[in-house]
Amino acid sequence: MRIAIRATEEAIIRLLKAGHPLPADVVDRPEDTRLPVFQSVEAVPVKNYGIDGPGRIVVARGRKDVWFVDIKRRDAKLATKDGEQFVDMRDKLQARYPGQKVTGWLVTTADMDPKAKTMIAEKGCFATAGAAMR
Secondary structure: OOOOOEOOHHHHHHHHHHOOOEOHHHHOOOOOEOOOOOOEEEEEEHHHHOOOOOOEEEEEEOOOEEEEEEEEOOOOOEOHHHHHHHHHHHHHHHHHOOOOEEEEEEEEOOOEOHHHHHHHHHOOOEEEOOOEOO
């Protein structure tokens, strides 16, 4: 089954609720990634987690795992600085949920700097570049 990733909160929420594995080519991994079972999946303002900015993230909470998805809809390539901000956000969420494993997924419509992608992967998180706008 081929999954097209769309850079909208609604599409990401549907995808996480459905629980289908993420295809390896979508998240640059050697094999498909199984998703945990989530009890709640919702879009929330980043300010709820003490992070500066007007944006929102999708947070999916399960018993043992917390996933968050940061959606960047832009034309300009994501730089290393964007990767650092994403990793910082992941660290803040991990501090908020100390008993659970926090995994992040950056979804962007633009291309991504290879250094940023590597930095995100080293933290055990995922990145998808070139997602569809709608």
